[in-house]
Amino acid sequence: MTDQSTQVQAGRVDVPARLELRSVRRSFGAIQAVSDATLSIRAGEIHALCGHNGAGKSTVVKMICGLLEPGGGEILLDGEPVSLHSTHDAQRLGIALVDQELSVIPHLTVAENLMLGSVGEPTFLRRSTIRRRAGELLARVGLTCSPDTLLEHLSIGERQLVEIARALSRGARVLLLDEPTATLSSAEIELVFDAVRATAAEGCAVIFVSHRLGEVIELCDRVTVMRDGRTVAESSTSGMHPNEIVHQMLGALPEKVAKAPLGAAPVMLRLRELAVPGVFQDVSLDISAGRIYALAGQVGSGASEVLRSVAGLYPSSTGAIDLDDRPVPQGRPGAAQRRGIAFASGDRKSEGLFLTKDVRTNLVVTRLPSVSTAGVVRRGRVRRESTDVAQVAGIDPSRLHTPVEQLSGGNQQKVLVGRSLADDRVKVLLLDEPTRGVDVGGRGAIHQTLRAAANDGMAVIFASTELDELIELADTVVTMREGRIVSIYEGSATEAAVLNDITHAEGIT
């Protein structure tokens, strides 16, 4: 890209960067969240910010958009040092944030949302003016809906486009996108990317925070990687392989986890014609101990619902669930748990963890009987058990007294998974989206933990929408679409085959 190289040169001849961070620091109490963030983003550039959960990138984003004040260092906008005490300061200077939690209002029309909170406008605007302006803005981000559409009728991706359009309407000079694609379908992602490219082309500096390294390389011009509170590398993305970014994020490449050999292990869990009316039908599977099974399917395919019904969370499920040749009662989570079926929800905050309680409490909550004598919880046993489990699950033992809500997503997930580990009574471990919102390092650690659990004789079944995870981790991949099993791949599955099964075949070119 010649265009890019001229920009690089322009940068060298002292045209100041649009946004520059010089050795910005920030600590919370004794914890140094960011110790040295040095970052330079030019106008018209799409710049990725990558790093582990806990590497400090959210802190950096918050400092740029005025949510947190830096503890040292300088933030410069077009070469001028600025001090951002509030989000209002940041907005006034043209810094706009679009994050996962959308701040658009569902019951207003698109046009009304676009005009919300705009600065320097007369209080009363003619309806026609609003509509015309809104139309222009929508065109700039490539959104084809009418300005009069109620926002609640738009998809999440389209709502994000409205947010981007709103940022443009406020004359944004710096646009921050924090994990914008986490909840989007691939078609929506393309729409958002086009809008981002258009925004950058108008001279806006775009900062793109994402865990999805493929997207980073596809969309961004340059990438800055953070590790342990520092910016450790800045590189151009052209010709880059995702593994290089992983390498920079981790300092080392994660080990690939070995797969279980194809063997004739005896069947432990047998599902026969399992069904939940209106959700999924006719699911029959033989699950053996020591293996990892993946249920692959998109949202609505029934993959995670199969897990939920095995865990007893669907009172209306029919068919048979046999564990060790004895039927498991259906629709009763407590009964399933006592038979050795553990479930880790994909929604770890509202259905997984006890957020205000510490790590230790969360780790022992399902094994209280085994740490109690005659109903009295023995402190010594809780301490021993939780320390052991923390080690197995890769949780820092010094964190045992930390409330779970203060942990990063990856560490929270380790706690949720760890709850079912090193427990003799657990025979089947069900996980819905085991690495949702977890960074690369945490993901590798969780994969290794799951493999170790399988090697110890557990049957692990997980549902995932992430192809590479399915292929990488599972010994057997079961693809599902529209509530039915499509095929079962023993040993080796290819991404193409799985993708073909879980989407409509005509959708694949």
Add this chain to the structure above:
Amino acid sequence: MSSAELTIERDGREYRPPRLAHRLRAVARREVSELSTWVLVVAITVAVVLGARTPRFFSVDNGKAILVSAGTIGIAALGVTLIMVCGGLVSLAVGETAAVAGMVFLFSLDAGLLPALVASMAVAAVVTALQGAMVGAWQANPIILTIAVASILTAVGAQLSSQSAVKPASDAYEWLNRTPLGVPMVVLALLGLTVVVQLFMTMTRLGRLMYAVGENRAAARAAGLPIVSTVVVAFAAGGALMAVSGAFSASSSHTITLLGASQLTFNAVAAVLAGGTAIFGGSGSAIRTLVGALLIATVTDLLLLRGADIGMQTLVKGLLVLVVVLVGHRRGSGRRS
């Protein structure tokens, strides 16, 4: 527990858990920090300032009177604490349950003190356990449910007291009015039960489950924890405590009526909230409720001594709860963001 048993190795080094004194200090620090500290500071300042200007406030007799009224409020409030912590929100039938249980107590006194106490606790526990089952299994709304129960119990109580005037069947109850070493029995009972409930909530499996179920019911369900039995036990134990409170007030006035029922309900719930227990469950403790009960009893006493009528008393306590709830809400939302 011998200390040798508790010794474990950590990072290759021997780790000896803190001794009892340290542990108590840690408990005290944790509970105090969880209280709405400034509510307490304001309350104590107001009590001292007002008390200094109120004749007879600072006297041994008045101190005893405060403690006695904190006794009946506090014991019932311990019951409400259990219900609130496990996510059962609140019982609005505290006074009615205590009154009916008190009647059962007086009626069955001819069998002796202990059997009468056990009978009244059992009756109350069954009544509240049924409510617990409905809350636990069918997710009945505890507020509406307990209002209904309060109304039913009022009718039952009226029936019981109209058939025969509620007179004690024997004077075995007098034991509850004794004052060993000058301390009224109800105060000793409050202190003892506070310790028991505190230990139950922190040290037993069921107690731990109550916190878990109260904090996040969906997570407890997904983890396969026994939700229904936990909630039922919390309600049953709560009912039994209300019965103890009823037995003490029946003993001190030698009879019991439904007249003070709604007052006790309000006082008990106010004590729990003033202590800083989270209304939506998952956090709270017996010690905090004890402090809340003392606070409510002191306020009531001050108002009585200053000649405030019942309307004024209700107004002031209502405002107190309002402030506590607002402060608690702000703290709660501050933590979440």
